[in-house]
Amino acid sequence: MDREQISRLAHADHPVAAPLDDDAVRGLLHHGIRRGDERVLDLGCGRGEWLLRALAAHPGLRAEGVDTAESALAEARAAARRLGVDDRLTLHHRDAADFPASHAFDVVLCVGATHAFGGLLPTLAAARAHLTPGGRVLVGDGYWAHRPTPEAVEILGDLADLPTTVDTVTADGWTPVHGHLSTRRELDGYEWSWTGSLASWALDHPDDPGAATALTRATTHRDQWLRGYRDAFGFVCLVLRPTNG
Numbered sequence: 001m002d003r004e005q006i007s008r009l010a011h012a013d014h015p016v017a018a019p020l021d022d023d024a025v026r027g028l029l030h031h032g033i034r035r036g037d038e039r040v041l042d043l044g045c046g047r048g049e050w051l052l053r054a055l056a057a058h059p060g061l062r063a064e065g066v067d068t069a070e071s072a073l074a075e076a077r078a079a080a081r082r083l084g085v086d087d088r089l090t091l092h093h094r095d096a097a098d099f100p101a102s103h104a105f106d107v108v109l110c111v112g113a114t115h116a117f118g119g120l121l122p123t124l125a126a127a128r129a130h131l132t133p134g135g136r137v138l139v140g141d142g143y144w145a146h147r148p149t150p151e152a153v154e155i156l157g158d159l160a161d162l163p164t165t166v167d168t169v170t171a172d173g174w175t176p177v178h179g180h181l182s183t184r185r186e187l188d189g190y191e192w193s194w195t196g197s198l199a200s201w202a203l204d205h206p207d208d209p210g211a212a213t214a215l216t217r218a219t220t221h222r223d224q225w226l227r228g229y230r231d232a233f234g235f236v237c238l239v240l241r242p243t244n245g
């Protein structure tokens with residue numbers, strides 16, 4: 001059972017693959033998409049949930065998603081057909097870090113996938129390269145809400161606190177025009193969903209060769225969350241405009 005399969009099973013019951021509830025996703029899309037006829041690009045789109053919601057809400061919108069996980073893209077494709085928006089959605093199975101777009105985009109999303117670029121600033125540099133003048137970026141990334149233990153840093157890497165994260169973004173030439181801090185309810189809900197969906201699948205498929213691995217992975221992840229990073233981890237989404245046009 002590889003990382004892609006684990007992620008697909010773990011995210012089966014959650015609105016998006018990040019600690020955000022439906023209202024938060026709706027609010028962030030509202031602040032990113034202002035007209036309804038935009039071209040939208042999602043770097044690390046996963047199952048395409050952000051794009052599908054945007055396409056369903058705006059009949060004039062066109063969207064493209066990039067992801068390395070073929071199974072997630074297949075789910076996005078199937079969902080787009082069910083929603084009748086597949087003629088306005090293009091999906092690219094490739095590394096987002098070297099995605100060669102043939103045109104610019106009015107809105108660029110990257111939520112929970114900044115690791116694909118090596119961090120927040122390289123993600124913003126990539127987004128900038130894809131953006132039309134006057135465009136907006138919606139980026140979601142982790143931060144330390146409280147001082148992390150060494151174990152939390154080992155699990156999640158070396159994040160910054162929230163003011164430092166925002167300072168880093170503004171110093172890079174961006175102005176936040178909206179933001180969302182995942183609530184305790186969203187953060188906990190995401191982790192219970194991730195670990196619970198994966199564990200549930202394992203219990204439902206005891207004869208599957210991947211069942212034991214899935215159950216162990218769910219247990220390890222739950223333990224790392226509860227013992228390692230629950231008290232320190234936060235997740236911020238920012239809607240950004242280039243400060244100088």
Ligand SMILES: C[S@@+](CC[C@H](N)C(=O)[O-])C[C@H]1O[C@@H](n2cnc3c(N)ncnc32)[C@H](O)[C@@H]1O
Pocket residue numbers: 016017018043044045046047048049050066067068069072094095096097110111112113115116117
């Ligand atoms: C936590 S999920 C977030 C998915 C989506 N943005 C969402 O919020 O629902 C991270 C996604 O990034 C994708 N990913 C990781 N590295 C990537 C890369 N180098 N290029 C493109 N996608 C990548 C994964 O396959 C996964 O679908």
